[in-house]
Amino acid sequence: MTDRIVNDFSITVGTVNGSGSSTANNTILRAIFKMGIPVSGKNLFPSNIQGLPTWYTIRVNKDGFTARRDEREIVIAINPASFEKDVASLVPGGVLFYEDSIKAPITREDITVYPMPIKQIVRSDPNVPSNLRDLVGNMVYVGILAQMIGMDLETIRAALTFHFKGKAKPVELNFNAASAGAEWAKANLEKKDPYYLKAMSATNGMIMADGNTAAALGAIYGGVQYVGWYPITPATSLAETLNEYLPKLRKDENGKATYAIIQTEDELAAIGSCVGAGWAGLRAMTSTSGPGLSLMTEFAGMAYFAEVPLVVWDIVRMGPSTGLPTRTSQGDLSFVANMGHGDTDALMLLPGSVNECFQFGWQAFDIAERLQAPVFVMSDLDFGMNQWMTTPFEYPDRPMDRGKVLWEQDLEKSDGKWGRYLDVDGDGIPYRTLPGNRHPASSYFTRGTGHDEYAKYSEEPQVWIRMMARLKKKYETAKQYLPKPVIDGSGSKVGIIAFGSTEPAVREARALLAEKGIQTDFLRLRAIPFAPEVTDFISAHETVYVVEMNRDAQLHQMLTLKHVPQASKLTAIAFNDGLPPTAQWIFNDILAKEEK
Amino acid sequence: MTDRIVNDFSITVGTVNGSGSSTANNTILRAIFKMGIPVSGKNLFPSNIQGLPTWYTIRVNKDGFTARRDEREIVIAINPASFEKDVASLVPGGVLFYEDSIKAPITREDITVYPMPIKQIVRSDPNVPSNLRDLVGNMVYVGILAQMIGMDLETIRAALTFHFKGKAKPVELNFNAASAGAEWAKANLEKKDPYYLKAMSATNGMIMADGNTAAALGAIYGGVQYVGWYPITPATSLAETLNEYLPKLRKDENGKATYAIIQTEDELAAIGSCVGAGWAGLRAMTSTSGPGLSLMTEFAGMAYFAEVPLVVWDIVRMGPSTGLPTRTSQGDLSFVANMGHGDTDALMLLPGSVNECFQFGWQAFDIAERLQAPVFVMSDLDFGMNQWMTTPFEYPDRPMDRGKVLWEQDLEKSDGKWGRYLDVDGDGIPYRTLPGNRHPASSYFTRGTGHDEYAKYSEEPQVWIRMMARLKKKYETAKQYLPKPVIDGSGSKVGIIAFGSTEPAVREARALLAEKGIQTDFLRLRAIPFAPEVTDFISAHETVYVVEMNRDAQLHQMLTLKHVPQASKLTAIAFNDGLPPTAQWIFNDILAKEEK
Amino acid sequence: MAQPLPVAGANVQVNLTGLSRNDYRGAPSTLCQGCGHNSIASQIIAACYDMNIVPENVVKFSGIGCSSKSPTYFLGRSFGFNSLHGRMPSIATGALFADRTVKGISVSGDGDSANIGIGQFKHMMRRNANMLYIIENNGVYGLTKGQFSATADIGLTLKKQGTNEYTPIDICEEALIANASFVARSFAGNPKQVKELLKAALSHKGIAVIDIISPCVTFNNQDDHLHSYAWGKDHEQPLQEISYVPPREEIMLQADMQDGDIVEVALHDGSLIRLKAIDPGYDATSKLAALTMLEKAREENLLVTGLIYIDEKKPDMIAMHDLSDRPLNRMTESDLRPARETIAKINDLMF
Amino acid sequence: MAQPLPVAGANVQVNLTGLSRNDYRGAPSTLCQGCGHNSIASQIIAACYDMNIVPENVVKFSGIGCSSKSPTYFLGRSFGFNSLHGRMPSIATGALFADRTVKGISVSGDGDSANIGIGQFKHMMRRNANMLYIIENNGVYGLTKGQFSATADIGLTLKKQGTNEYTPIDICEEALIANASFVARSFAGNPKQVKELLKAALSHKGIAVIDIISPCVTFNNQDDHLHSYAWGKDHEQPLQEISYVPPREEIMLQADMQDGDIVEVALHDGSLIRLKAIDPGYDATSKLAALTMLEKAREENLLVTGLIYIDEKKPDMIAMHDLSDRPLNRMTESDLRPARETIAKINDLMF
């Protein structure tokens, strides 16, 4: 037998959706996390509710590289429909756990095979009601796996207790099933494979959360007051989390709501109501994905032009069109950058971790109100719907920035003299008043049509030019309010620019490249328009690889346009098949280009 | 008195909309055209129905330069509200005709002034019913102008006969008013200004038409079968012209319609119904402008991805948002190029004359069906709603291209074997069948979600990659089916690239530059994606100015991205205040840059 | 709360809030002369003046169209939002959460609300926001020069459009079956009724829809078709004579109300709508009666006007959301950001 | 015209077109077990088989949702278009002009047609396209995991959503007042009625709406709320016993139809719907009766099912557009491009 392989492998569970296996799979993930071992879990699920093949991939890595890998060392095969494919997907020397009622032949000789009599084991527990047997059965494979790779049963209990919010009954039921599995394995299986878990302390002080939860919580700490939304995968859970936590965190002195959430009739109304709320002075947000975003186009253009603050979370899924609703992508950048007819500009925030989903959750409102503009936060399905390790969420480190708002007393001071679209401060950002202001000079008339500095309708050519030039200026000003890129480097010749959920894969790819002698610096972009630091980074490197998950190298295009004289340095590493990227893919592609 | 200035000046009528002056103004335009003198007319109107200031500008130019000019040699001032501004707008030495009931003081000494007692003259004709006096009054200034600058009264009659479709009564009524005006002027006004018209034969064999009419007629000759539309300025008249001409030109043997036109409930339904019709094998089109286009985003993405042919006419007006509904722009390029979430591509046709509006009217269908994709024809308000001189419309010079469609007999031959998204020919374009095909193997299931070569739903990563790569290939193939650029040049160092309605201004600016010793070559772009000729043109020049009507130099950006190594050659000449560009503006800008 | 502008000169007549009629006007209209929309704007001005409404307590909303322009022409001292075609309801929904003491007055057109906007219209009814929703219904698209709207008469022939083949949408029926809490119909040619209905609607808490037939004199004013002044004059049949009795006013029957079948409806603010039934027995609190009446009116080719339906008990949007009594848009960080100590608890809730 | 596939083996039962029931099936369902939508798909298969419909003569349309997936699961030999959320009606509108001999069968959900799609739904009714329009109504969004739709019961409490405060939209009322020409309601738990109504609807020329209560067993199947099997079973009250009599079949009363109040409605293709009134005197040709019945059913908390309204005389979309008798999508250049000589005339029409 080969040497032990400890805390460095991937586990894939092949099952069907709607079968309750997500509890089991999350339990494995959490149990490993509780053992202090860096871990990640990715759910690869179909766009339906019940009965189709689903895979859950867990990566355990002692060095903290938790990007998805294509290689599967351990496969737990529960689904007869995908069995053949699942078996074939194992690396040589890999391990197959399988539900022993699957009768398909296993022809591979290079793997270790453990059959699991799950149904039998469940039936042997008289405490499991017959209608729950299938559900609870999933915990049996958790127990068997635990026994075979050395997962701590107590961490399983902790995971279950969390999952069932402490409710003793389901915890016991499920824990017993896991224990039964473990006992059975102990008695019946002989360890023949090299894969082991061993407790560490690498996750101490960390938490696990998904990006949508983090975003929703961040928004609550950002003082969100209005949510207009429409369900769509993978954005739904963001609004549903607001629904869950807002009532707990945000009541006034009389126990009444300081916010309103409306599930509108569609996405046009979702963003429309945010435009209304943002205009009227509420911190307004919506969350959506591709098709919904496309429907928001007309209002996005209006919010840009009438200068209304609001926040749009785009949890990107694979487009174009309905595309792959349950697959991840970074393919909406170009669209958002040009969202709406006529000349526009867009402010985009690009969170690069679940913790940043929380941070940008509150910061997005400050930015939107400061700049009186829609802010698009570009998350994705991988962030939004998967559990990630993260440092704990931190309380906002600065007071809210409500931007330039004039109330009654301000107008009294200025004798009621003000102009809604007047560039008083020379930064392109005008002042605004809010409905409900009772000063008789407070009101103005808002429109998406041409208007002058005093919000009066105007078709004057010069007025139009002035307003559009001021908007351009405002988007220049924006750069100082946007999160700066995060740069990790020490003067290498090769630079990498990436953003969002590719971060772990890029980090790991850099390590792989370093092993080959290729040192790289890394700029993680956090906002568009680009900060000056981005230009400096490009200037400071001989080659800059731009890594992203889309077909057309959208960020690469945007960087090229802004850095024409240096454009030849910029090399696109763009690929998108719906799966989170692997470090290997990035590594291979850069290596090939470096060796050319 | 200075020398005569013959056939080279601009006339502006300052009036109010809804007052019936458009008949009068069009009459002037047409009468001059009938005199064989090159002429253009631009209506500068507000976004309401009645009572606000409106200007109609006519440019007469013997050399055929008919772009708008800022300079006004002759002003006819009918509107008291804009009187002061109108008087101020005259060039020194200019001529003011004004309604003499306007009592404002005229302080300028450097102009010739002709008061016009319009009301009196109208009242003196007992044949004019009192309720028509205001309307007919407009013709009085036409007559006075005619008399003073030497416009032929018979050409006025010809223009009126056309306008009233030969109906004798209104023709007489209006003609008499013009005659009365002319007679009055002859008797009472003494010519003191230098501006004269003189008959030429420069417009022989030409016609006058607006771009929307041309587009509609072109579409009819292209066999349009389905029109789903929603009213919006400046696109409305396109669909209304289809409404007018289709019944005349397109009945079957029983007098029944071979087409359907539906004014849908909104633009989502307009394009949606075109997607349905195009999918089912009809030549389908819609026409819209900015706000409507934004609403079409989700369907545009679907048509791209599900590969449905249809034609969208975008009669561009000033955006973003509702913007300036009655002002012109070329500001939708970037939006259309990125229309829809996810990775997309767009086919755009860019007509550069009213005649090309007709040509692209029919060609767009061939291209859409050949490529199984939406085709966006980017016209604008200046084309769409103004009268332009043009060579006559020509009958299509080639048979219809219905693209790759399989009917019953085709499937019989292939034994029913085919795949909707199979790249049989290696050009990225698959074959399709149409509902109503009765072969039992003909049907397939269309969706905006991921699908394989046989149109089956698929979430397979490799399938997705394959399909998206084939789409990319298809858009490469597209170049050979799109209209090539028109190039005018002879090896100058300086090139100009422009498209659409800026053509006359560019042409004139080139003449002005040539006078300054700057020879230029001109590439008029007619389609996106770019043909190889565009690249050749850029390669062949030292400097290339990209002229366009928008703030952000959108075409310049697109050219830059496709020509990064040569990008430093490309210089943006971009400006958009809602008015059609003048040659002077282009000339000044290029000259300043050339002299730097 | 209000800060009324000083009244210029002593001889200007003012209402109880110290404002003159002028303070309720807006910019001069740029609509066509004779357009029904202008006459409605005048009645809005009159109703607000009569009701002593403080303009700063109102927010105006509209979509796109000639009708949707009209908020520019009244209540120049109120905030206004001329939004997108067909999307006014969504804008209003969000905005009306900002300050619950502010009343919404919105104007839309038949194209705006029955064509492109019918979806937002229907769902706005369900939310029952505290807003007067006027549809200035002329059967055509005025601003784009005379295409059929969804309320156009079947068989109507227009110049460039040919003949309308589609059965019209009845805005009041649409509002009713979507459970709107106040539904009325009126006619721009009957300004007195328009005004009284506006007052009643402004006192209603929740969504108040008034479908006002408002002829487009430029594109659709054919004597033999609904949406013309002539047809309206000939075929109008008011359901009731309506008078609005402000809160705290002595409740006394006016002379012309003495005989006949008088019904009074109490509104939440203490005001009353007094209805002298012309169609005796018509019960404006019954949805079924309302639907029946509308269907019969359609069959008999009548323009029945008046208060069609009212439900004073339906909770409005603010109540449904159990909203704070304080205006949300005046809340500050201390109201909106959970206390520092909560963050640890939140982290504990994660795994 | 049809090219029926050869039938495998002699013992397979076939209908008059020579097709077996299998020829009407689609791909295996990927919906949840027990989902109402599956049972409706089975009845579509059964009805089409019984009616000897040639699958190639049908085009399927849907929006997005669990319900909208179901066209994959029936009539695998028909063309189909799974379109965008809420936008099926527009797709169908355009497509149904292509070949007038093709019948549309569409499936939508309550979210798809009453929330995002209510606008397209309403305007589809007005166009009266020749299409069966099924709404598989479960009061929730199934595919996005159980949010309230616009048809959700007021007071319904769902896991993550809390309690629904909004009054529901009644799809049949919506269809009726938009002047749909065929409106019915049924219940997935009453497959026999579903099937007969489907047959009647498929024979109707024009838009035929069937609102079918189709429980979502995963997210909304609470015994005490509409949209559950249990509630439906307890509260269903059929208006009639319905049987569909194909054209040319001998018209004979079946035994169980012998007594009672029998009404027959003739459809354009010569078939009949035979209604044995359970609610005697109910007149399915009266819009007012239909509205009254629906309002009463709502008040009395009943699930009234059956044929609610039918108007066989309303011209359908093809007729309204005076369309050629030949399929438009088989026309060629000679039909579609005006003759060469016309171009000179056109140029003459310009100035």
Ligand SMILES: Cc1ncc(C[n+]2csc(CCOP(=O)(O)OP(=O)(O)O)c2C)c(N)n1
């Ligand atoms: C998305 C969009 N589509 C089309 C238009 C063009 N448009 C402006 S007003 C209007 C119709 C208005 O009709 P209605 O609401 O009845 O108002 P009216 O002018 O008759 O008062 C249309 C179609 C637009 N502004 N936006």
Ligand SMILES: Cc1ncc(C[n+]2csc(CCOP(=O)(O)OP(=O)(O)O)c2C)c(N)n1
């Ligand atoms: C534009 C858009 N918004 C949102 C979605 C996400 N979505 C998919 S199905 C669905 C709801 C479907 O509900 P319903 O029509 O009732 O069908 P059911 O699943 O209940 O049968 C939603 C919101 C989408 N696909 N497109």
Ligand code: SF4
């Ligand atoms: S066009 Fe019609 S609706 Fe518009 S302002 Fe004129 S009369 Fe009124």
Ligand code: SF4
């Ligand atoms: S989630 Fe509900 S609607 Fe969707 S398939 Fe399952 S039971 Fe049917």
Ligand SMILES: [Mg+2]
């Ligand atoms: Mg209207």
Ligand SMILES: [Mg+2]
């Ligand atoms: Mg549903």
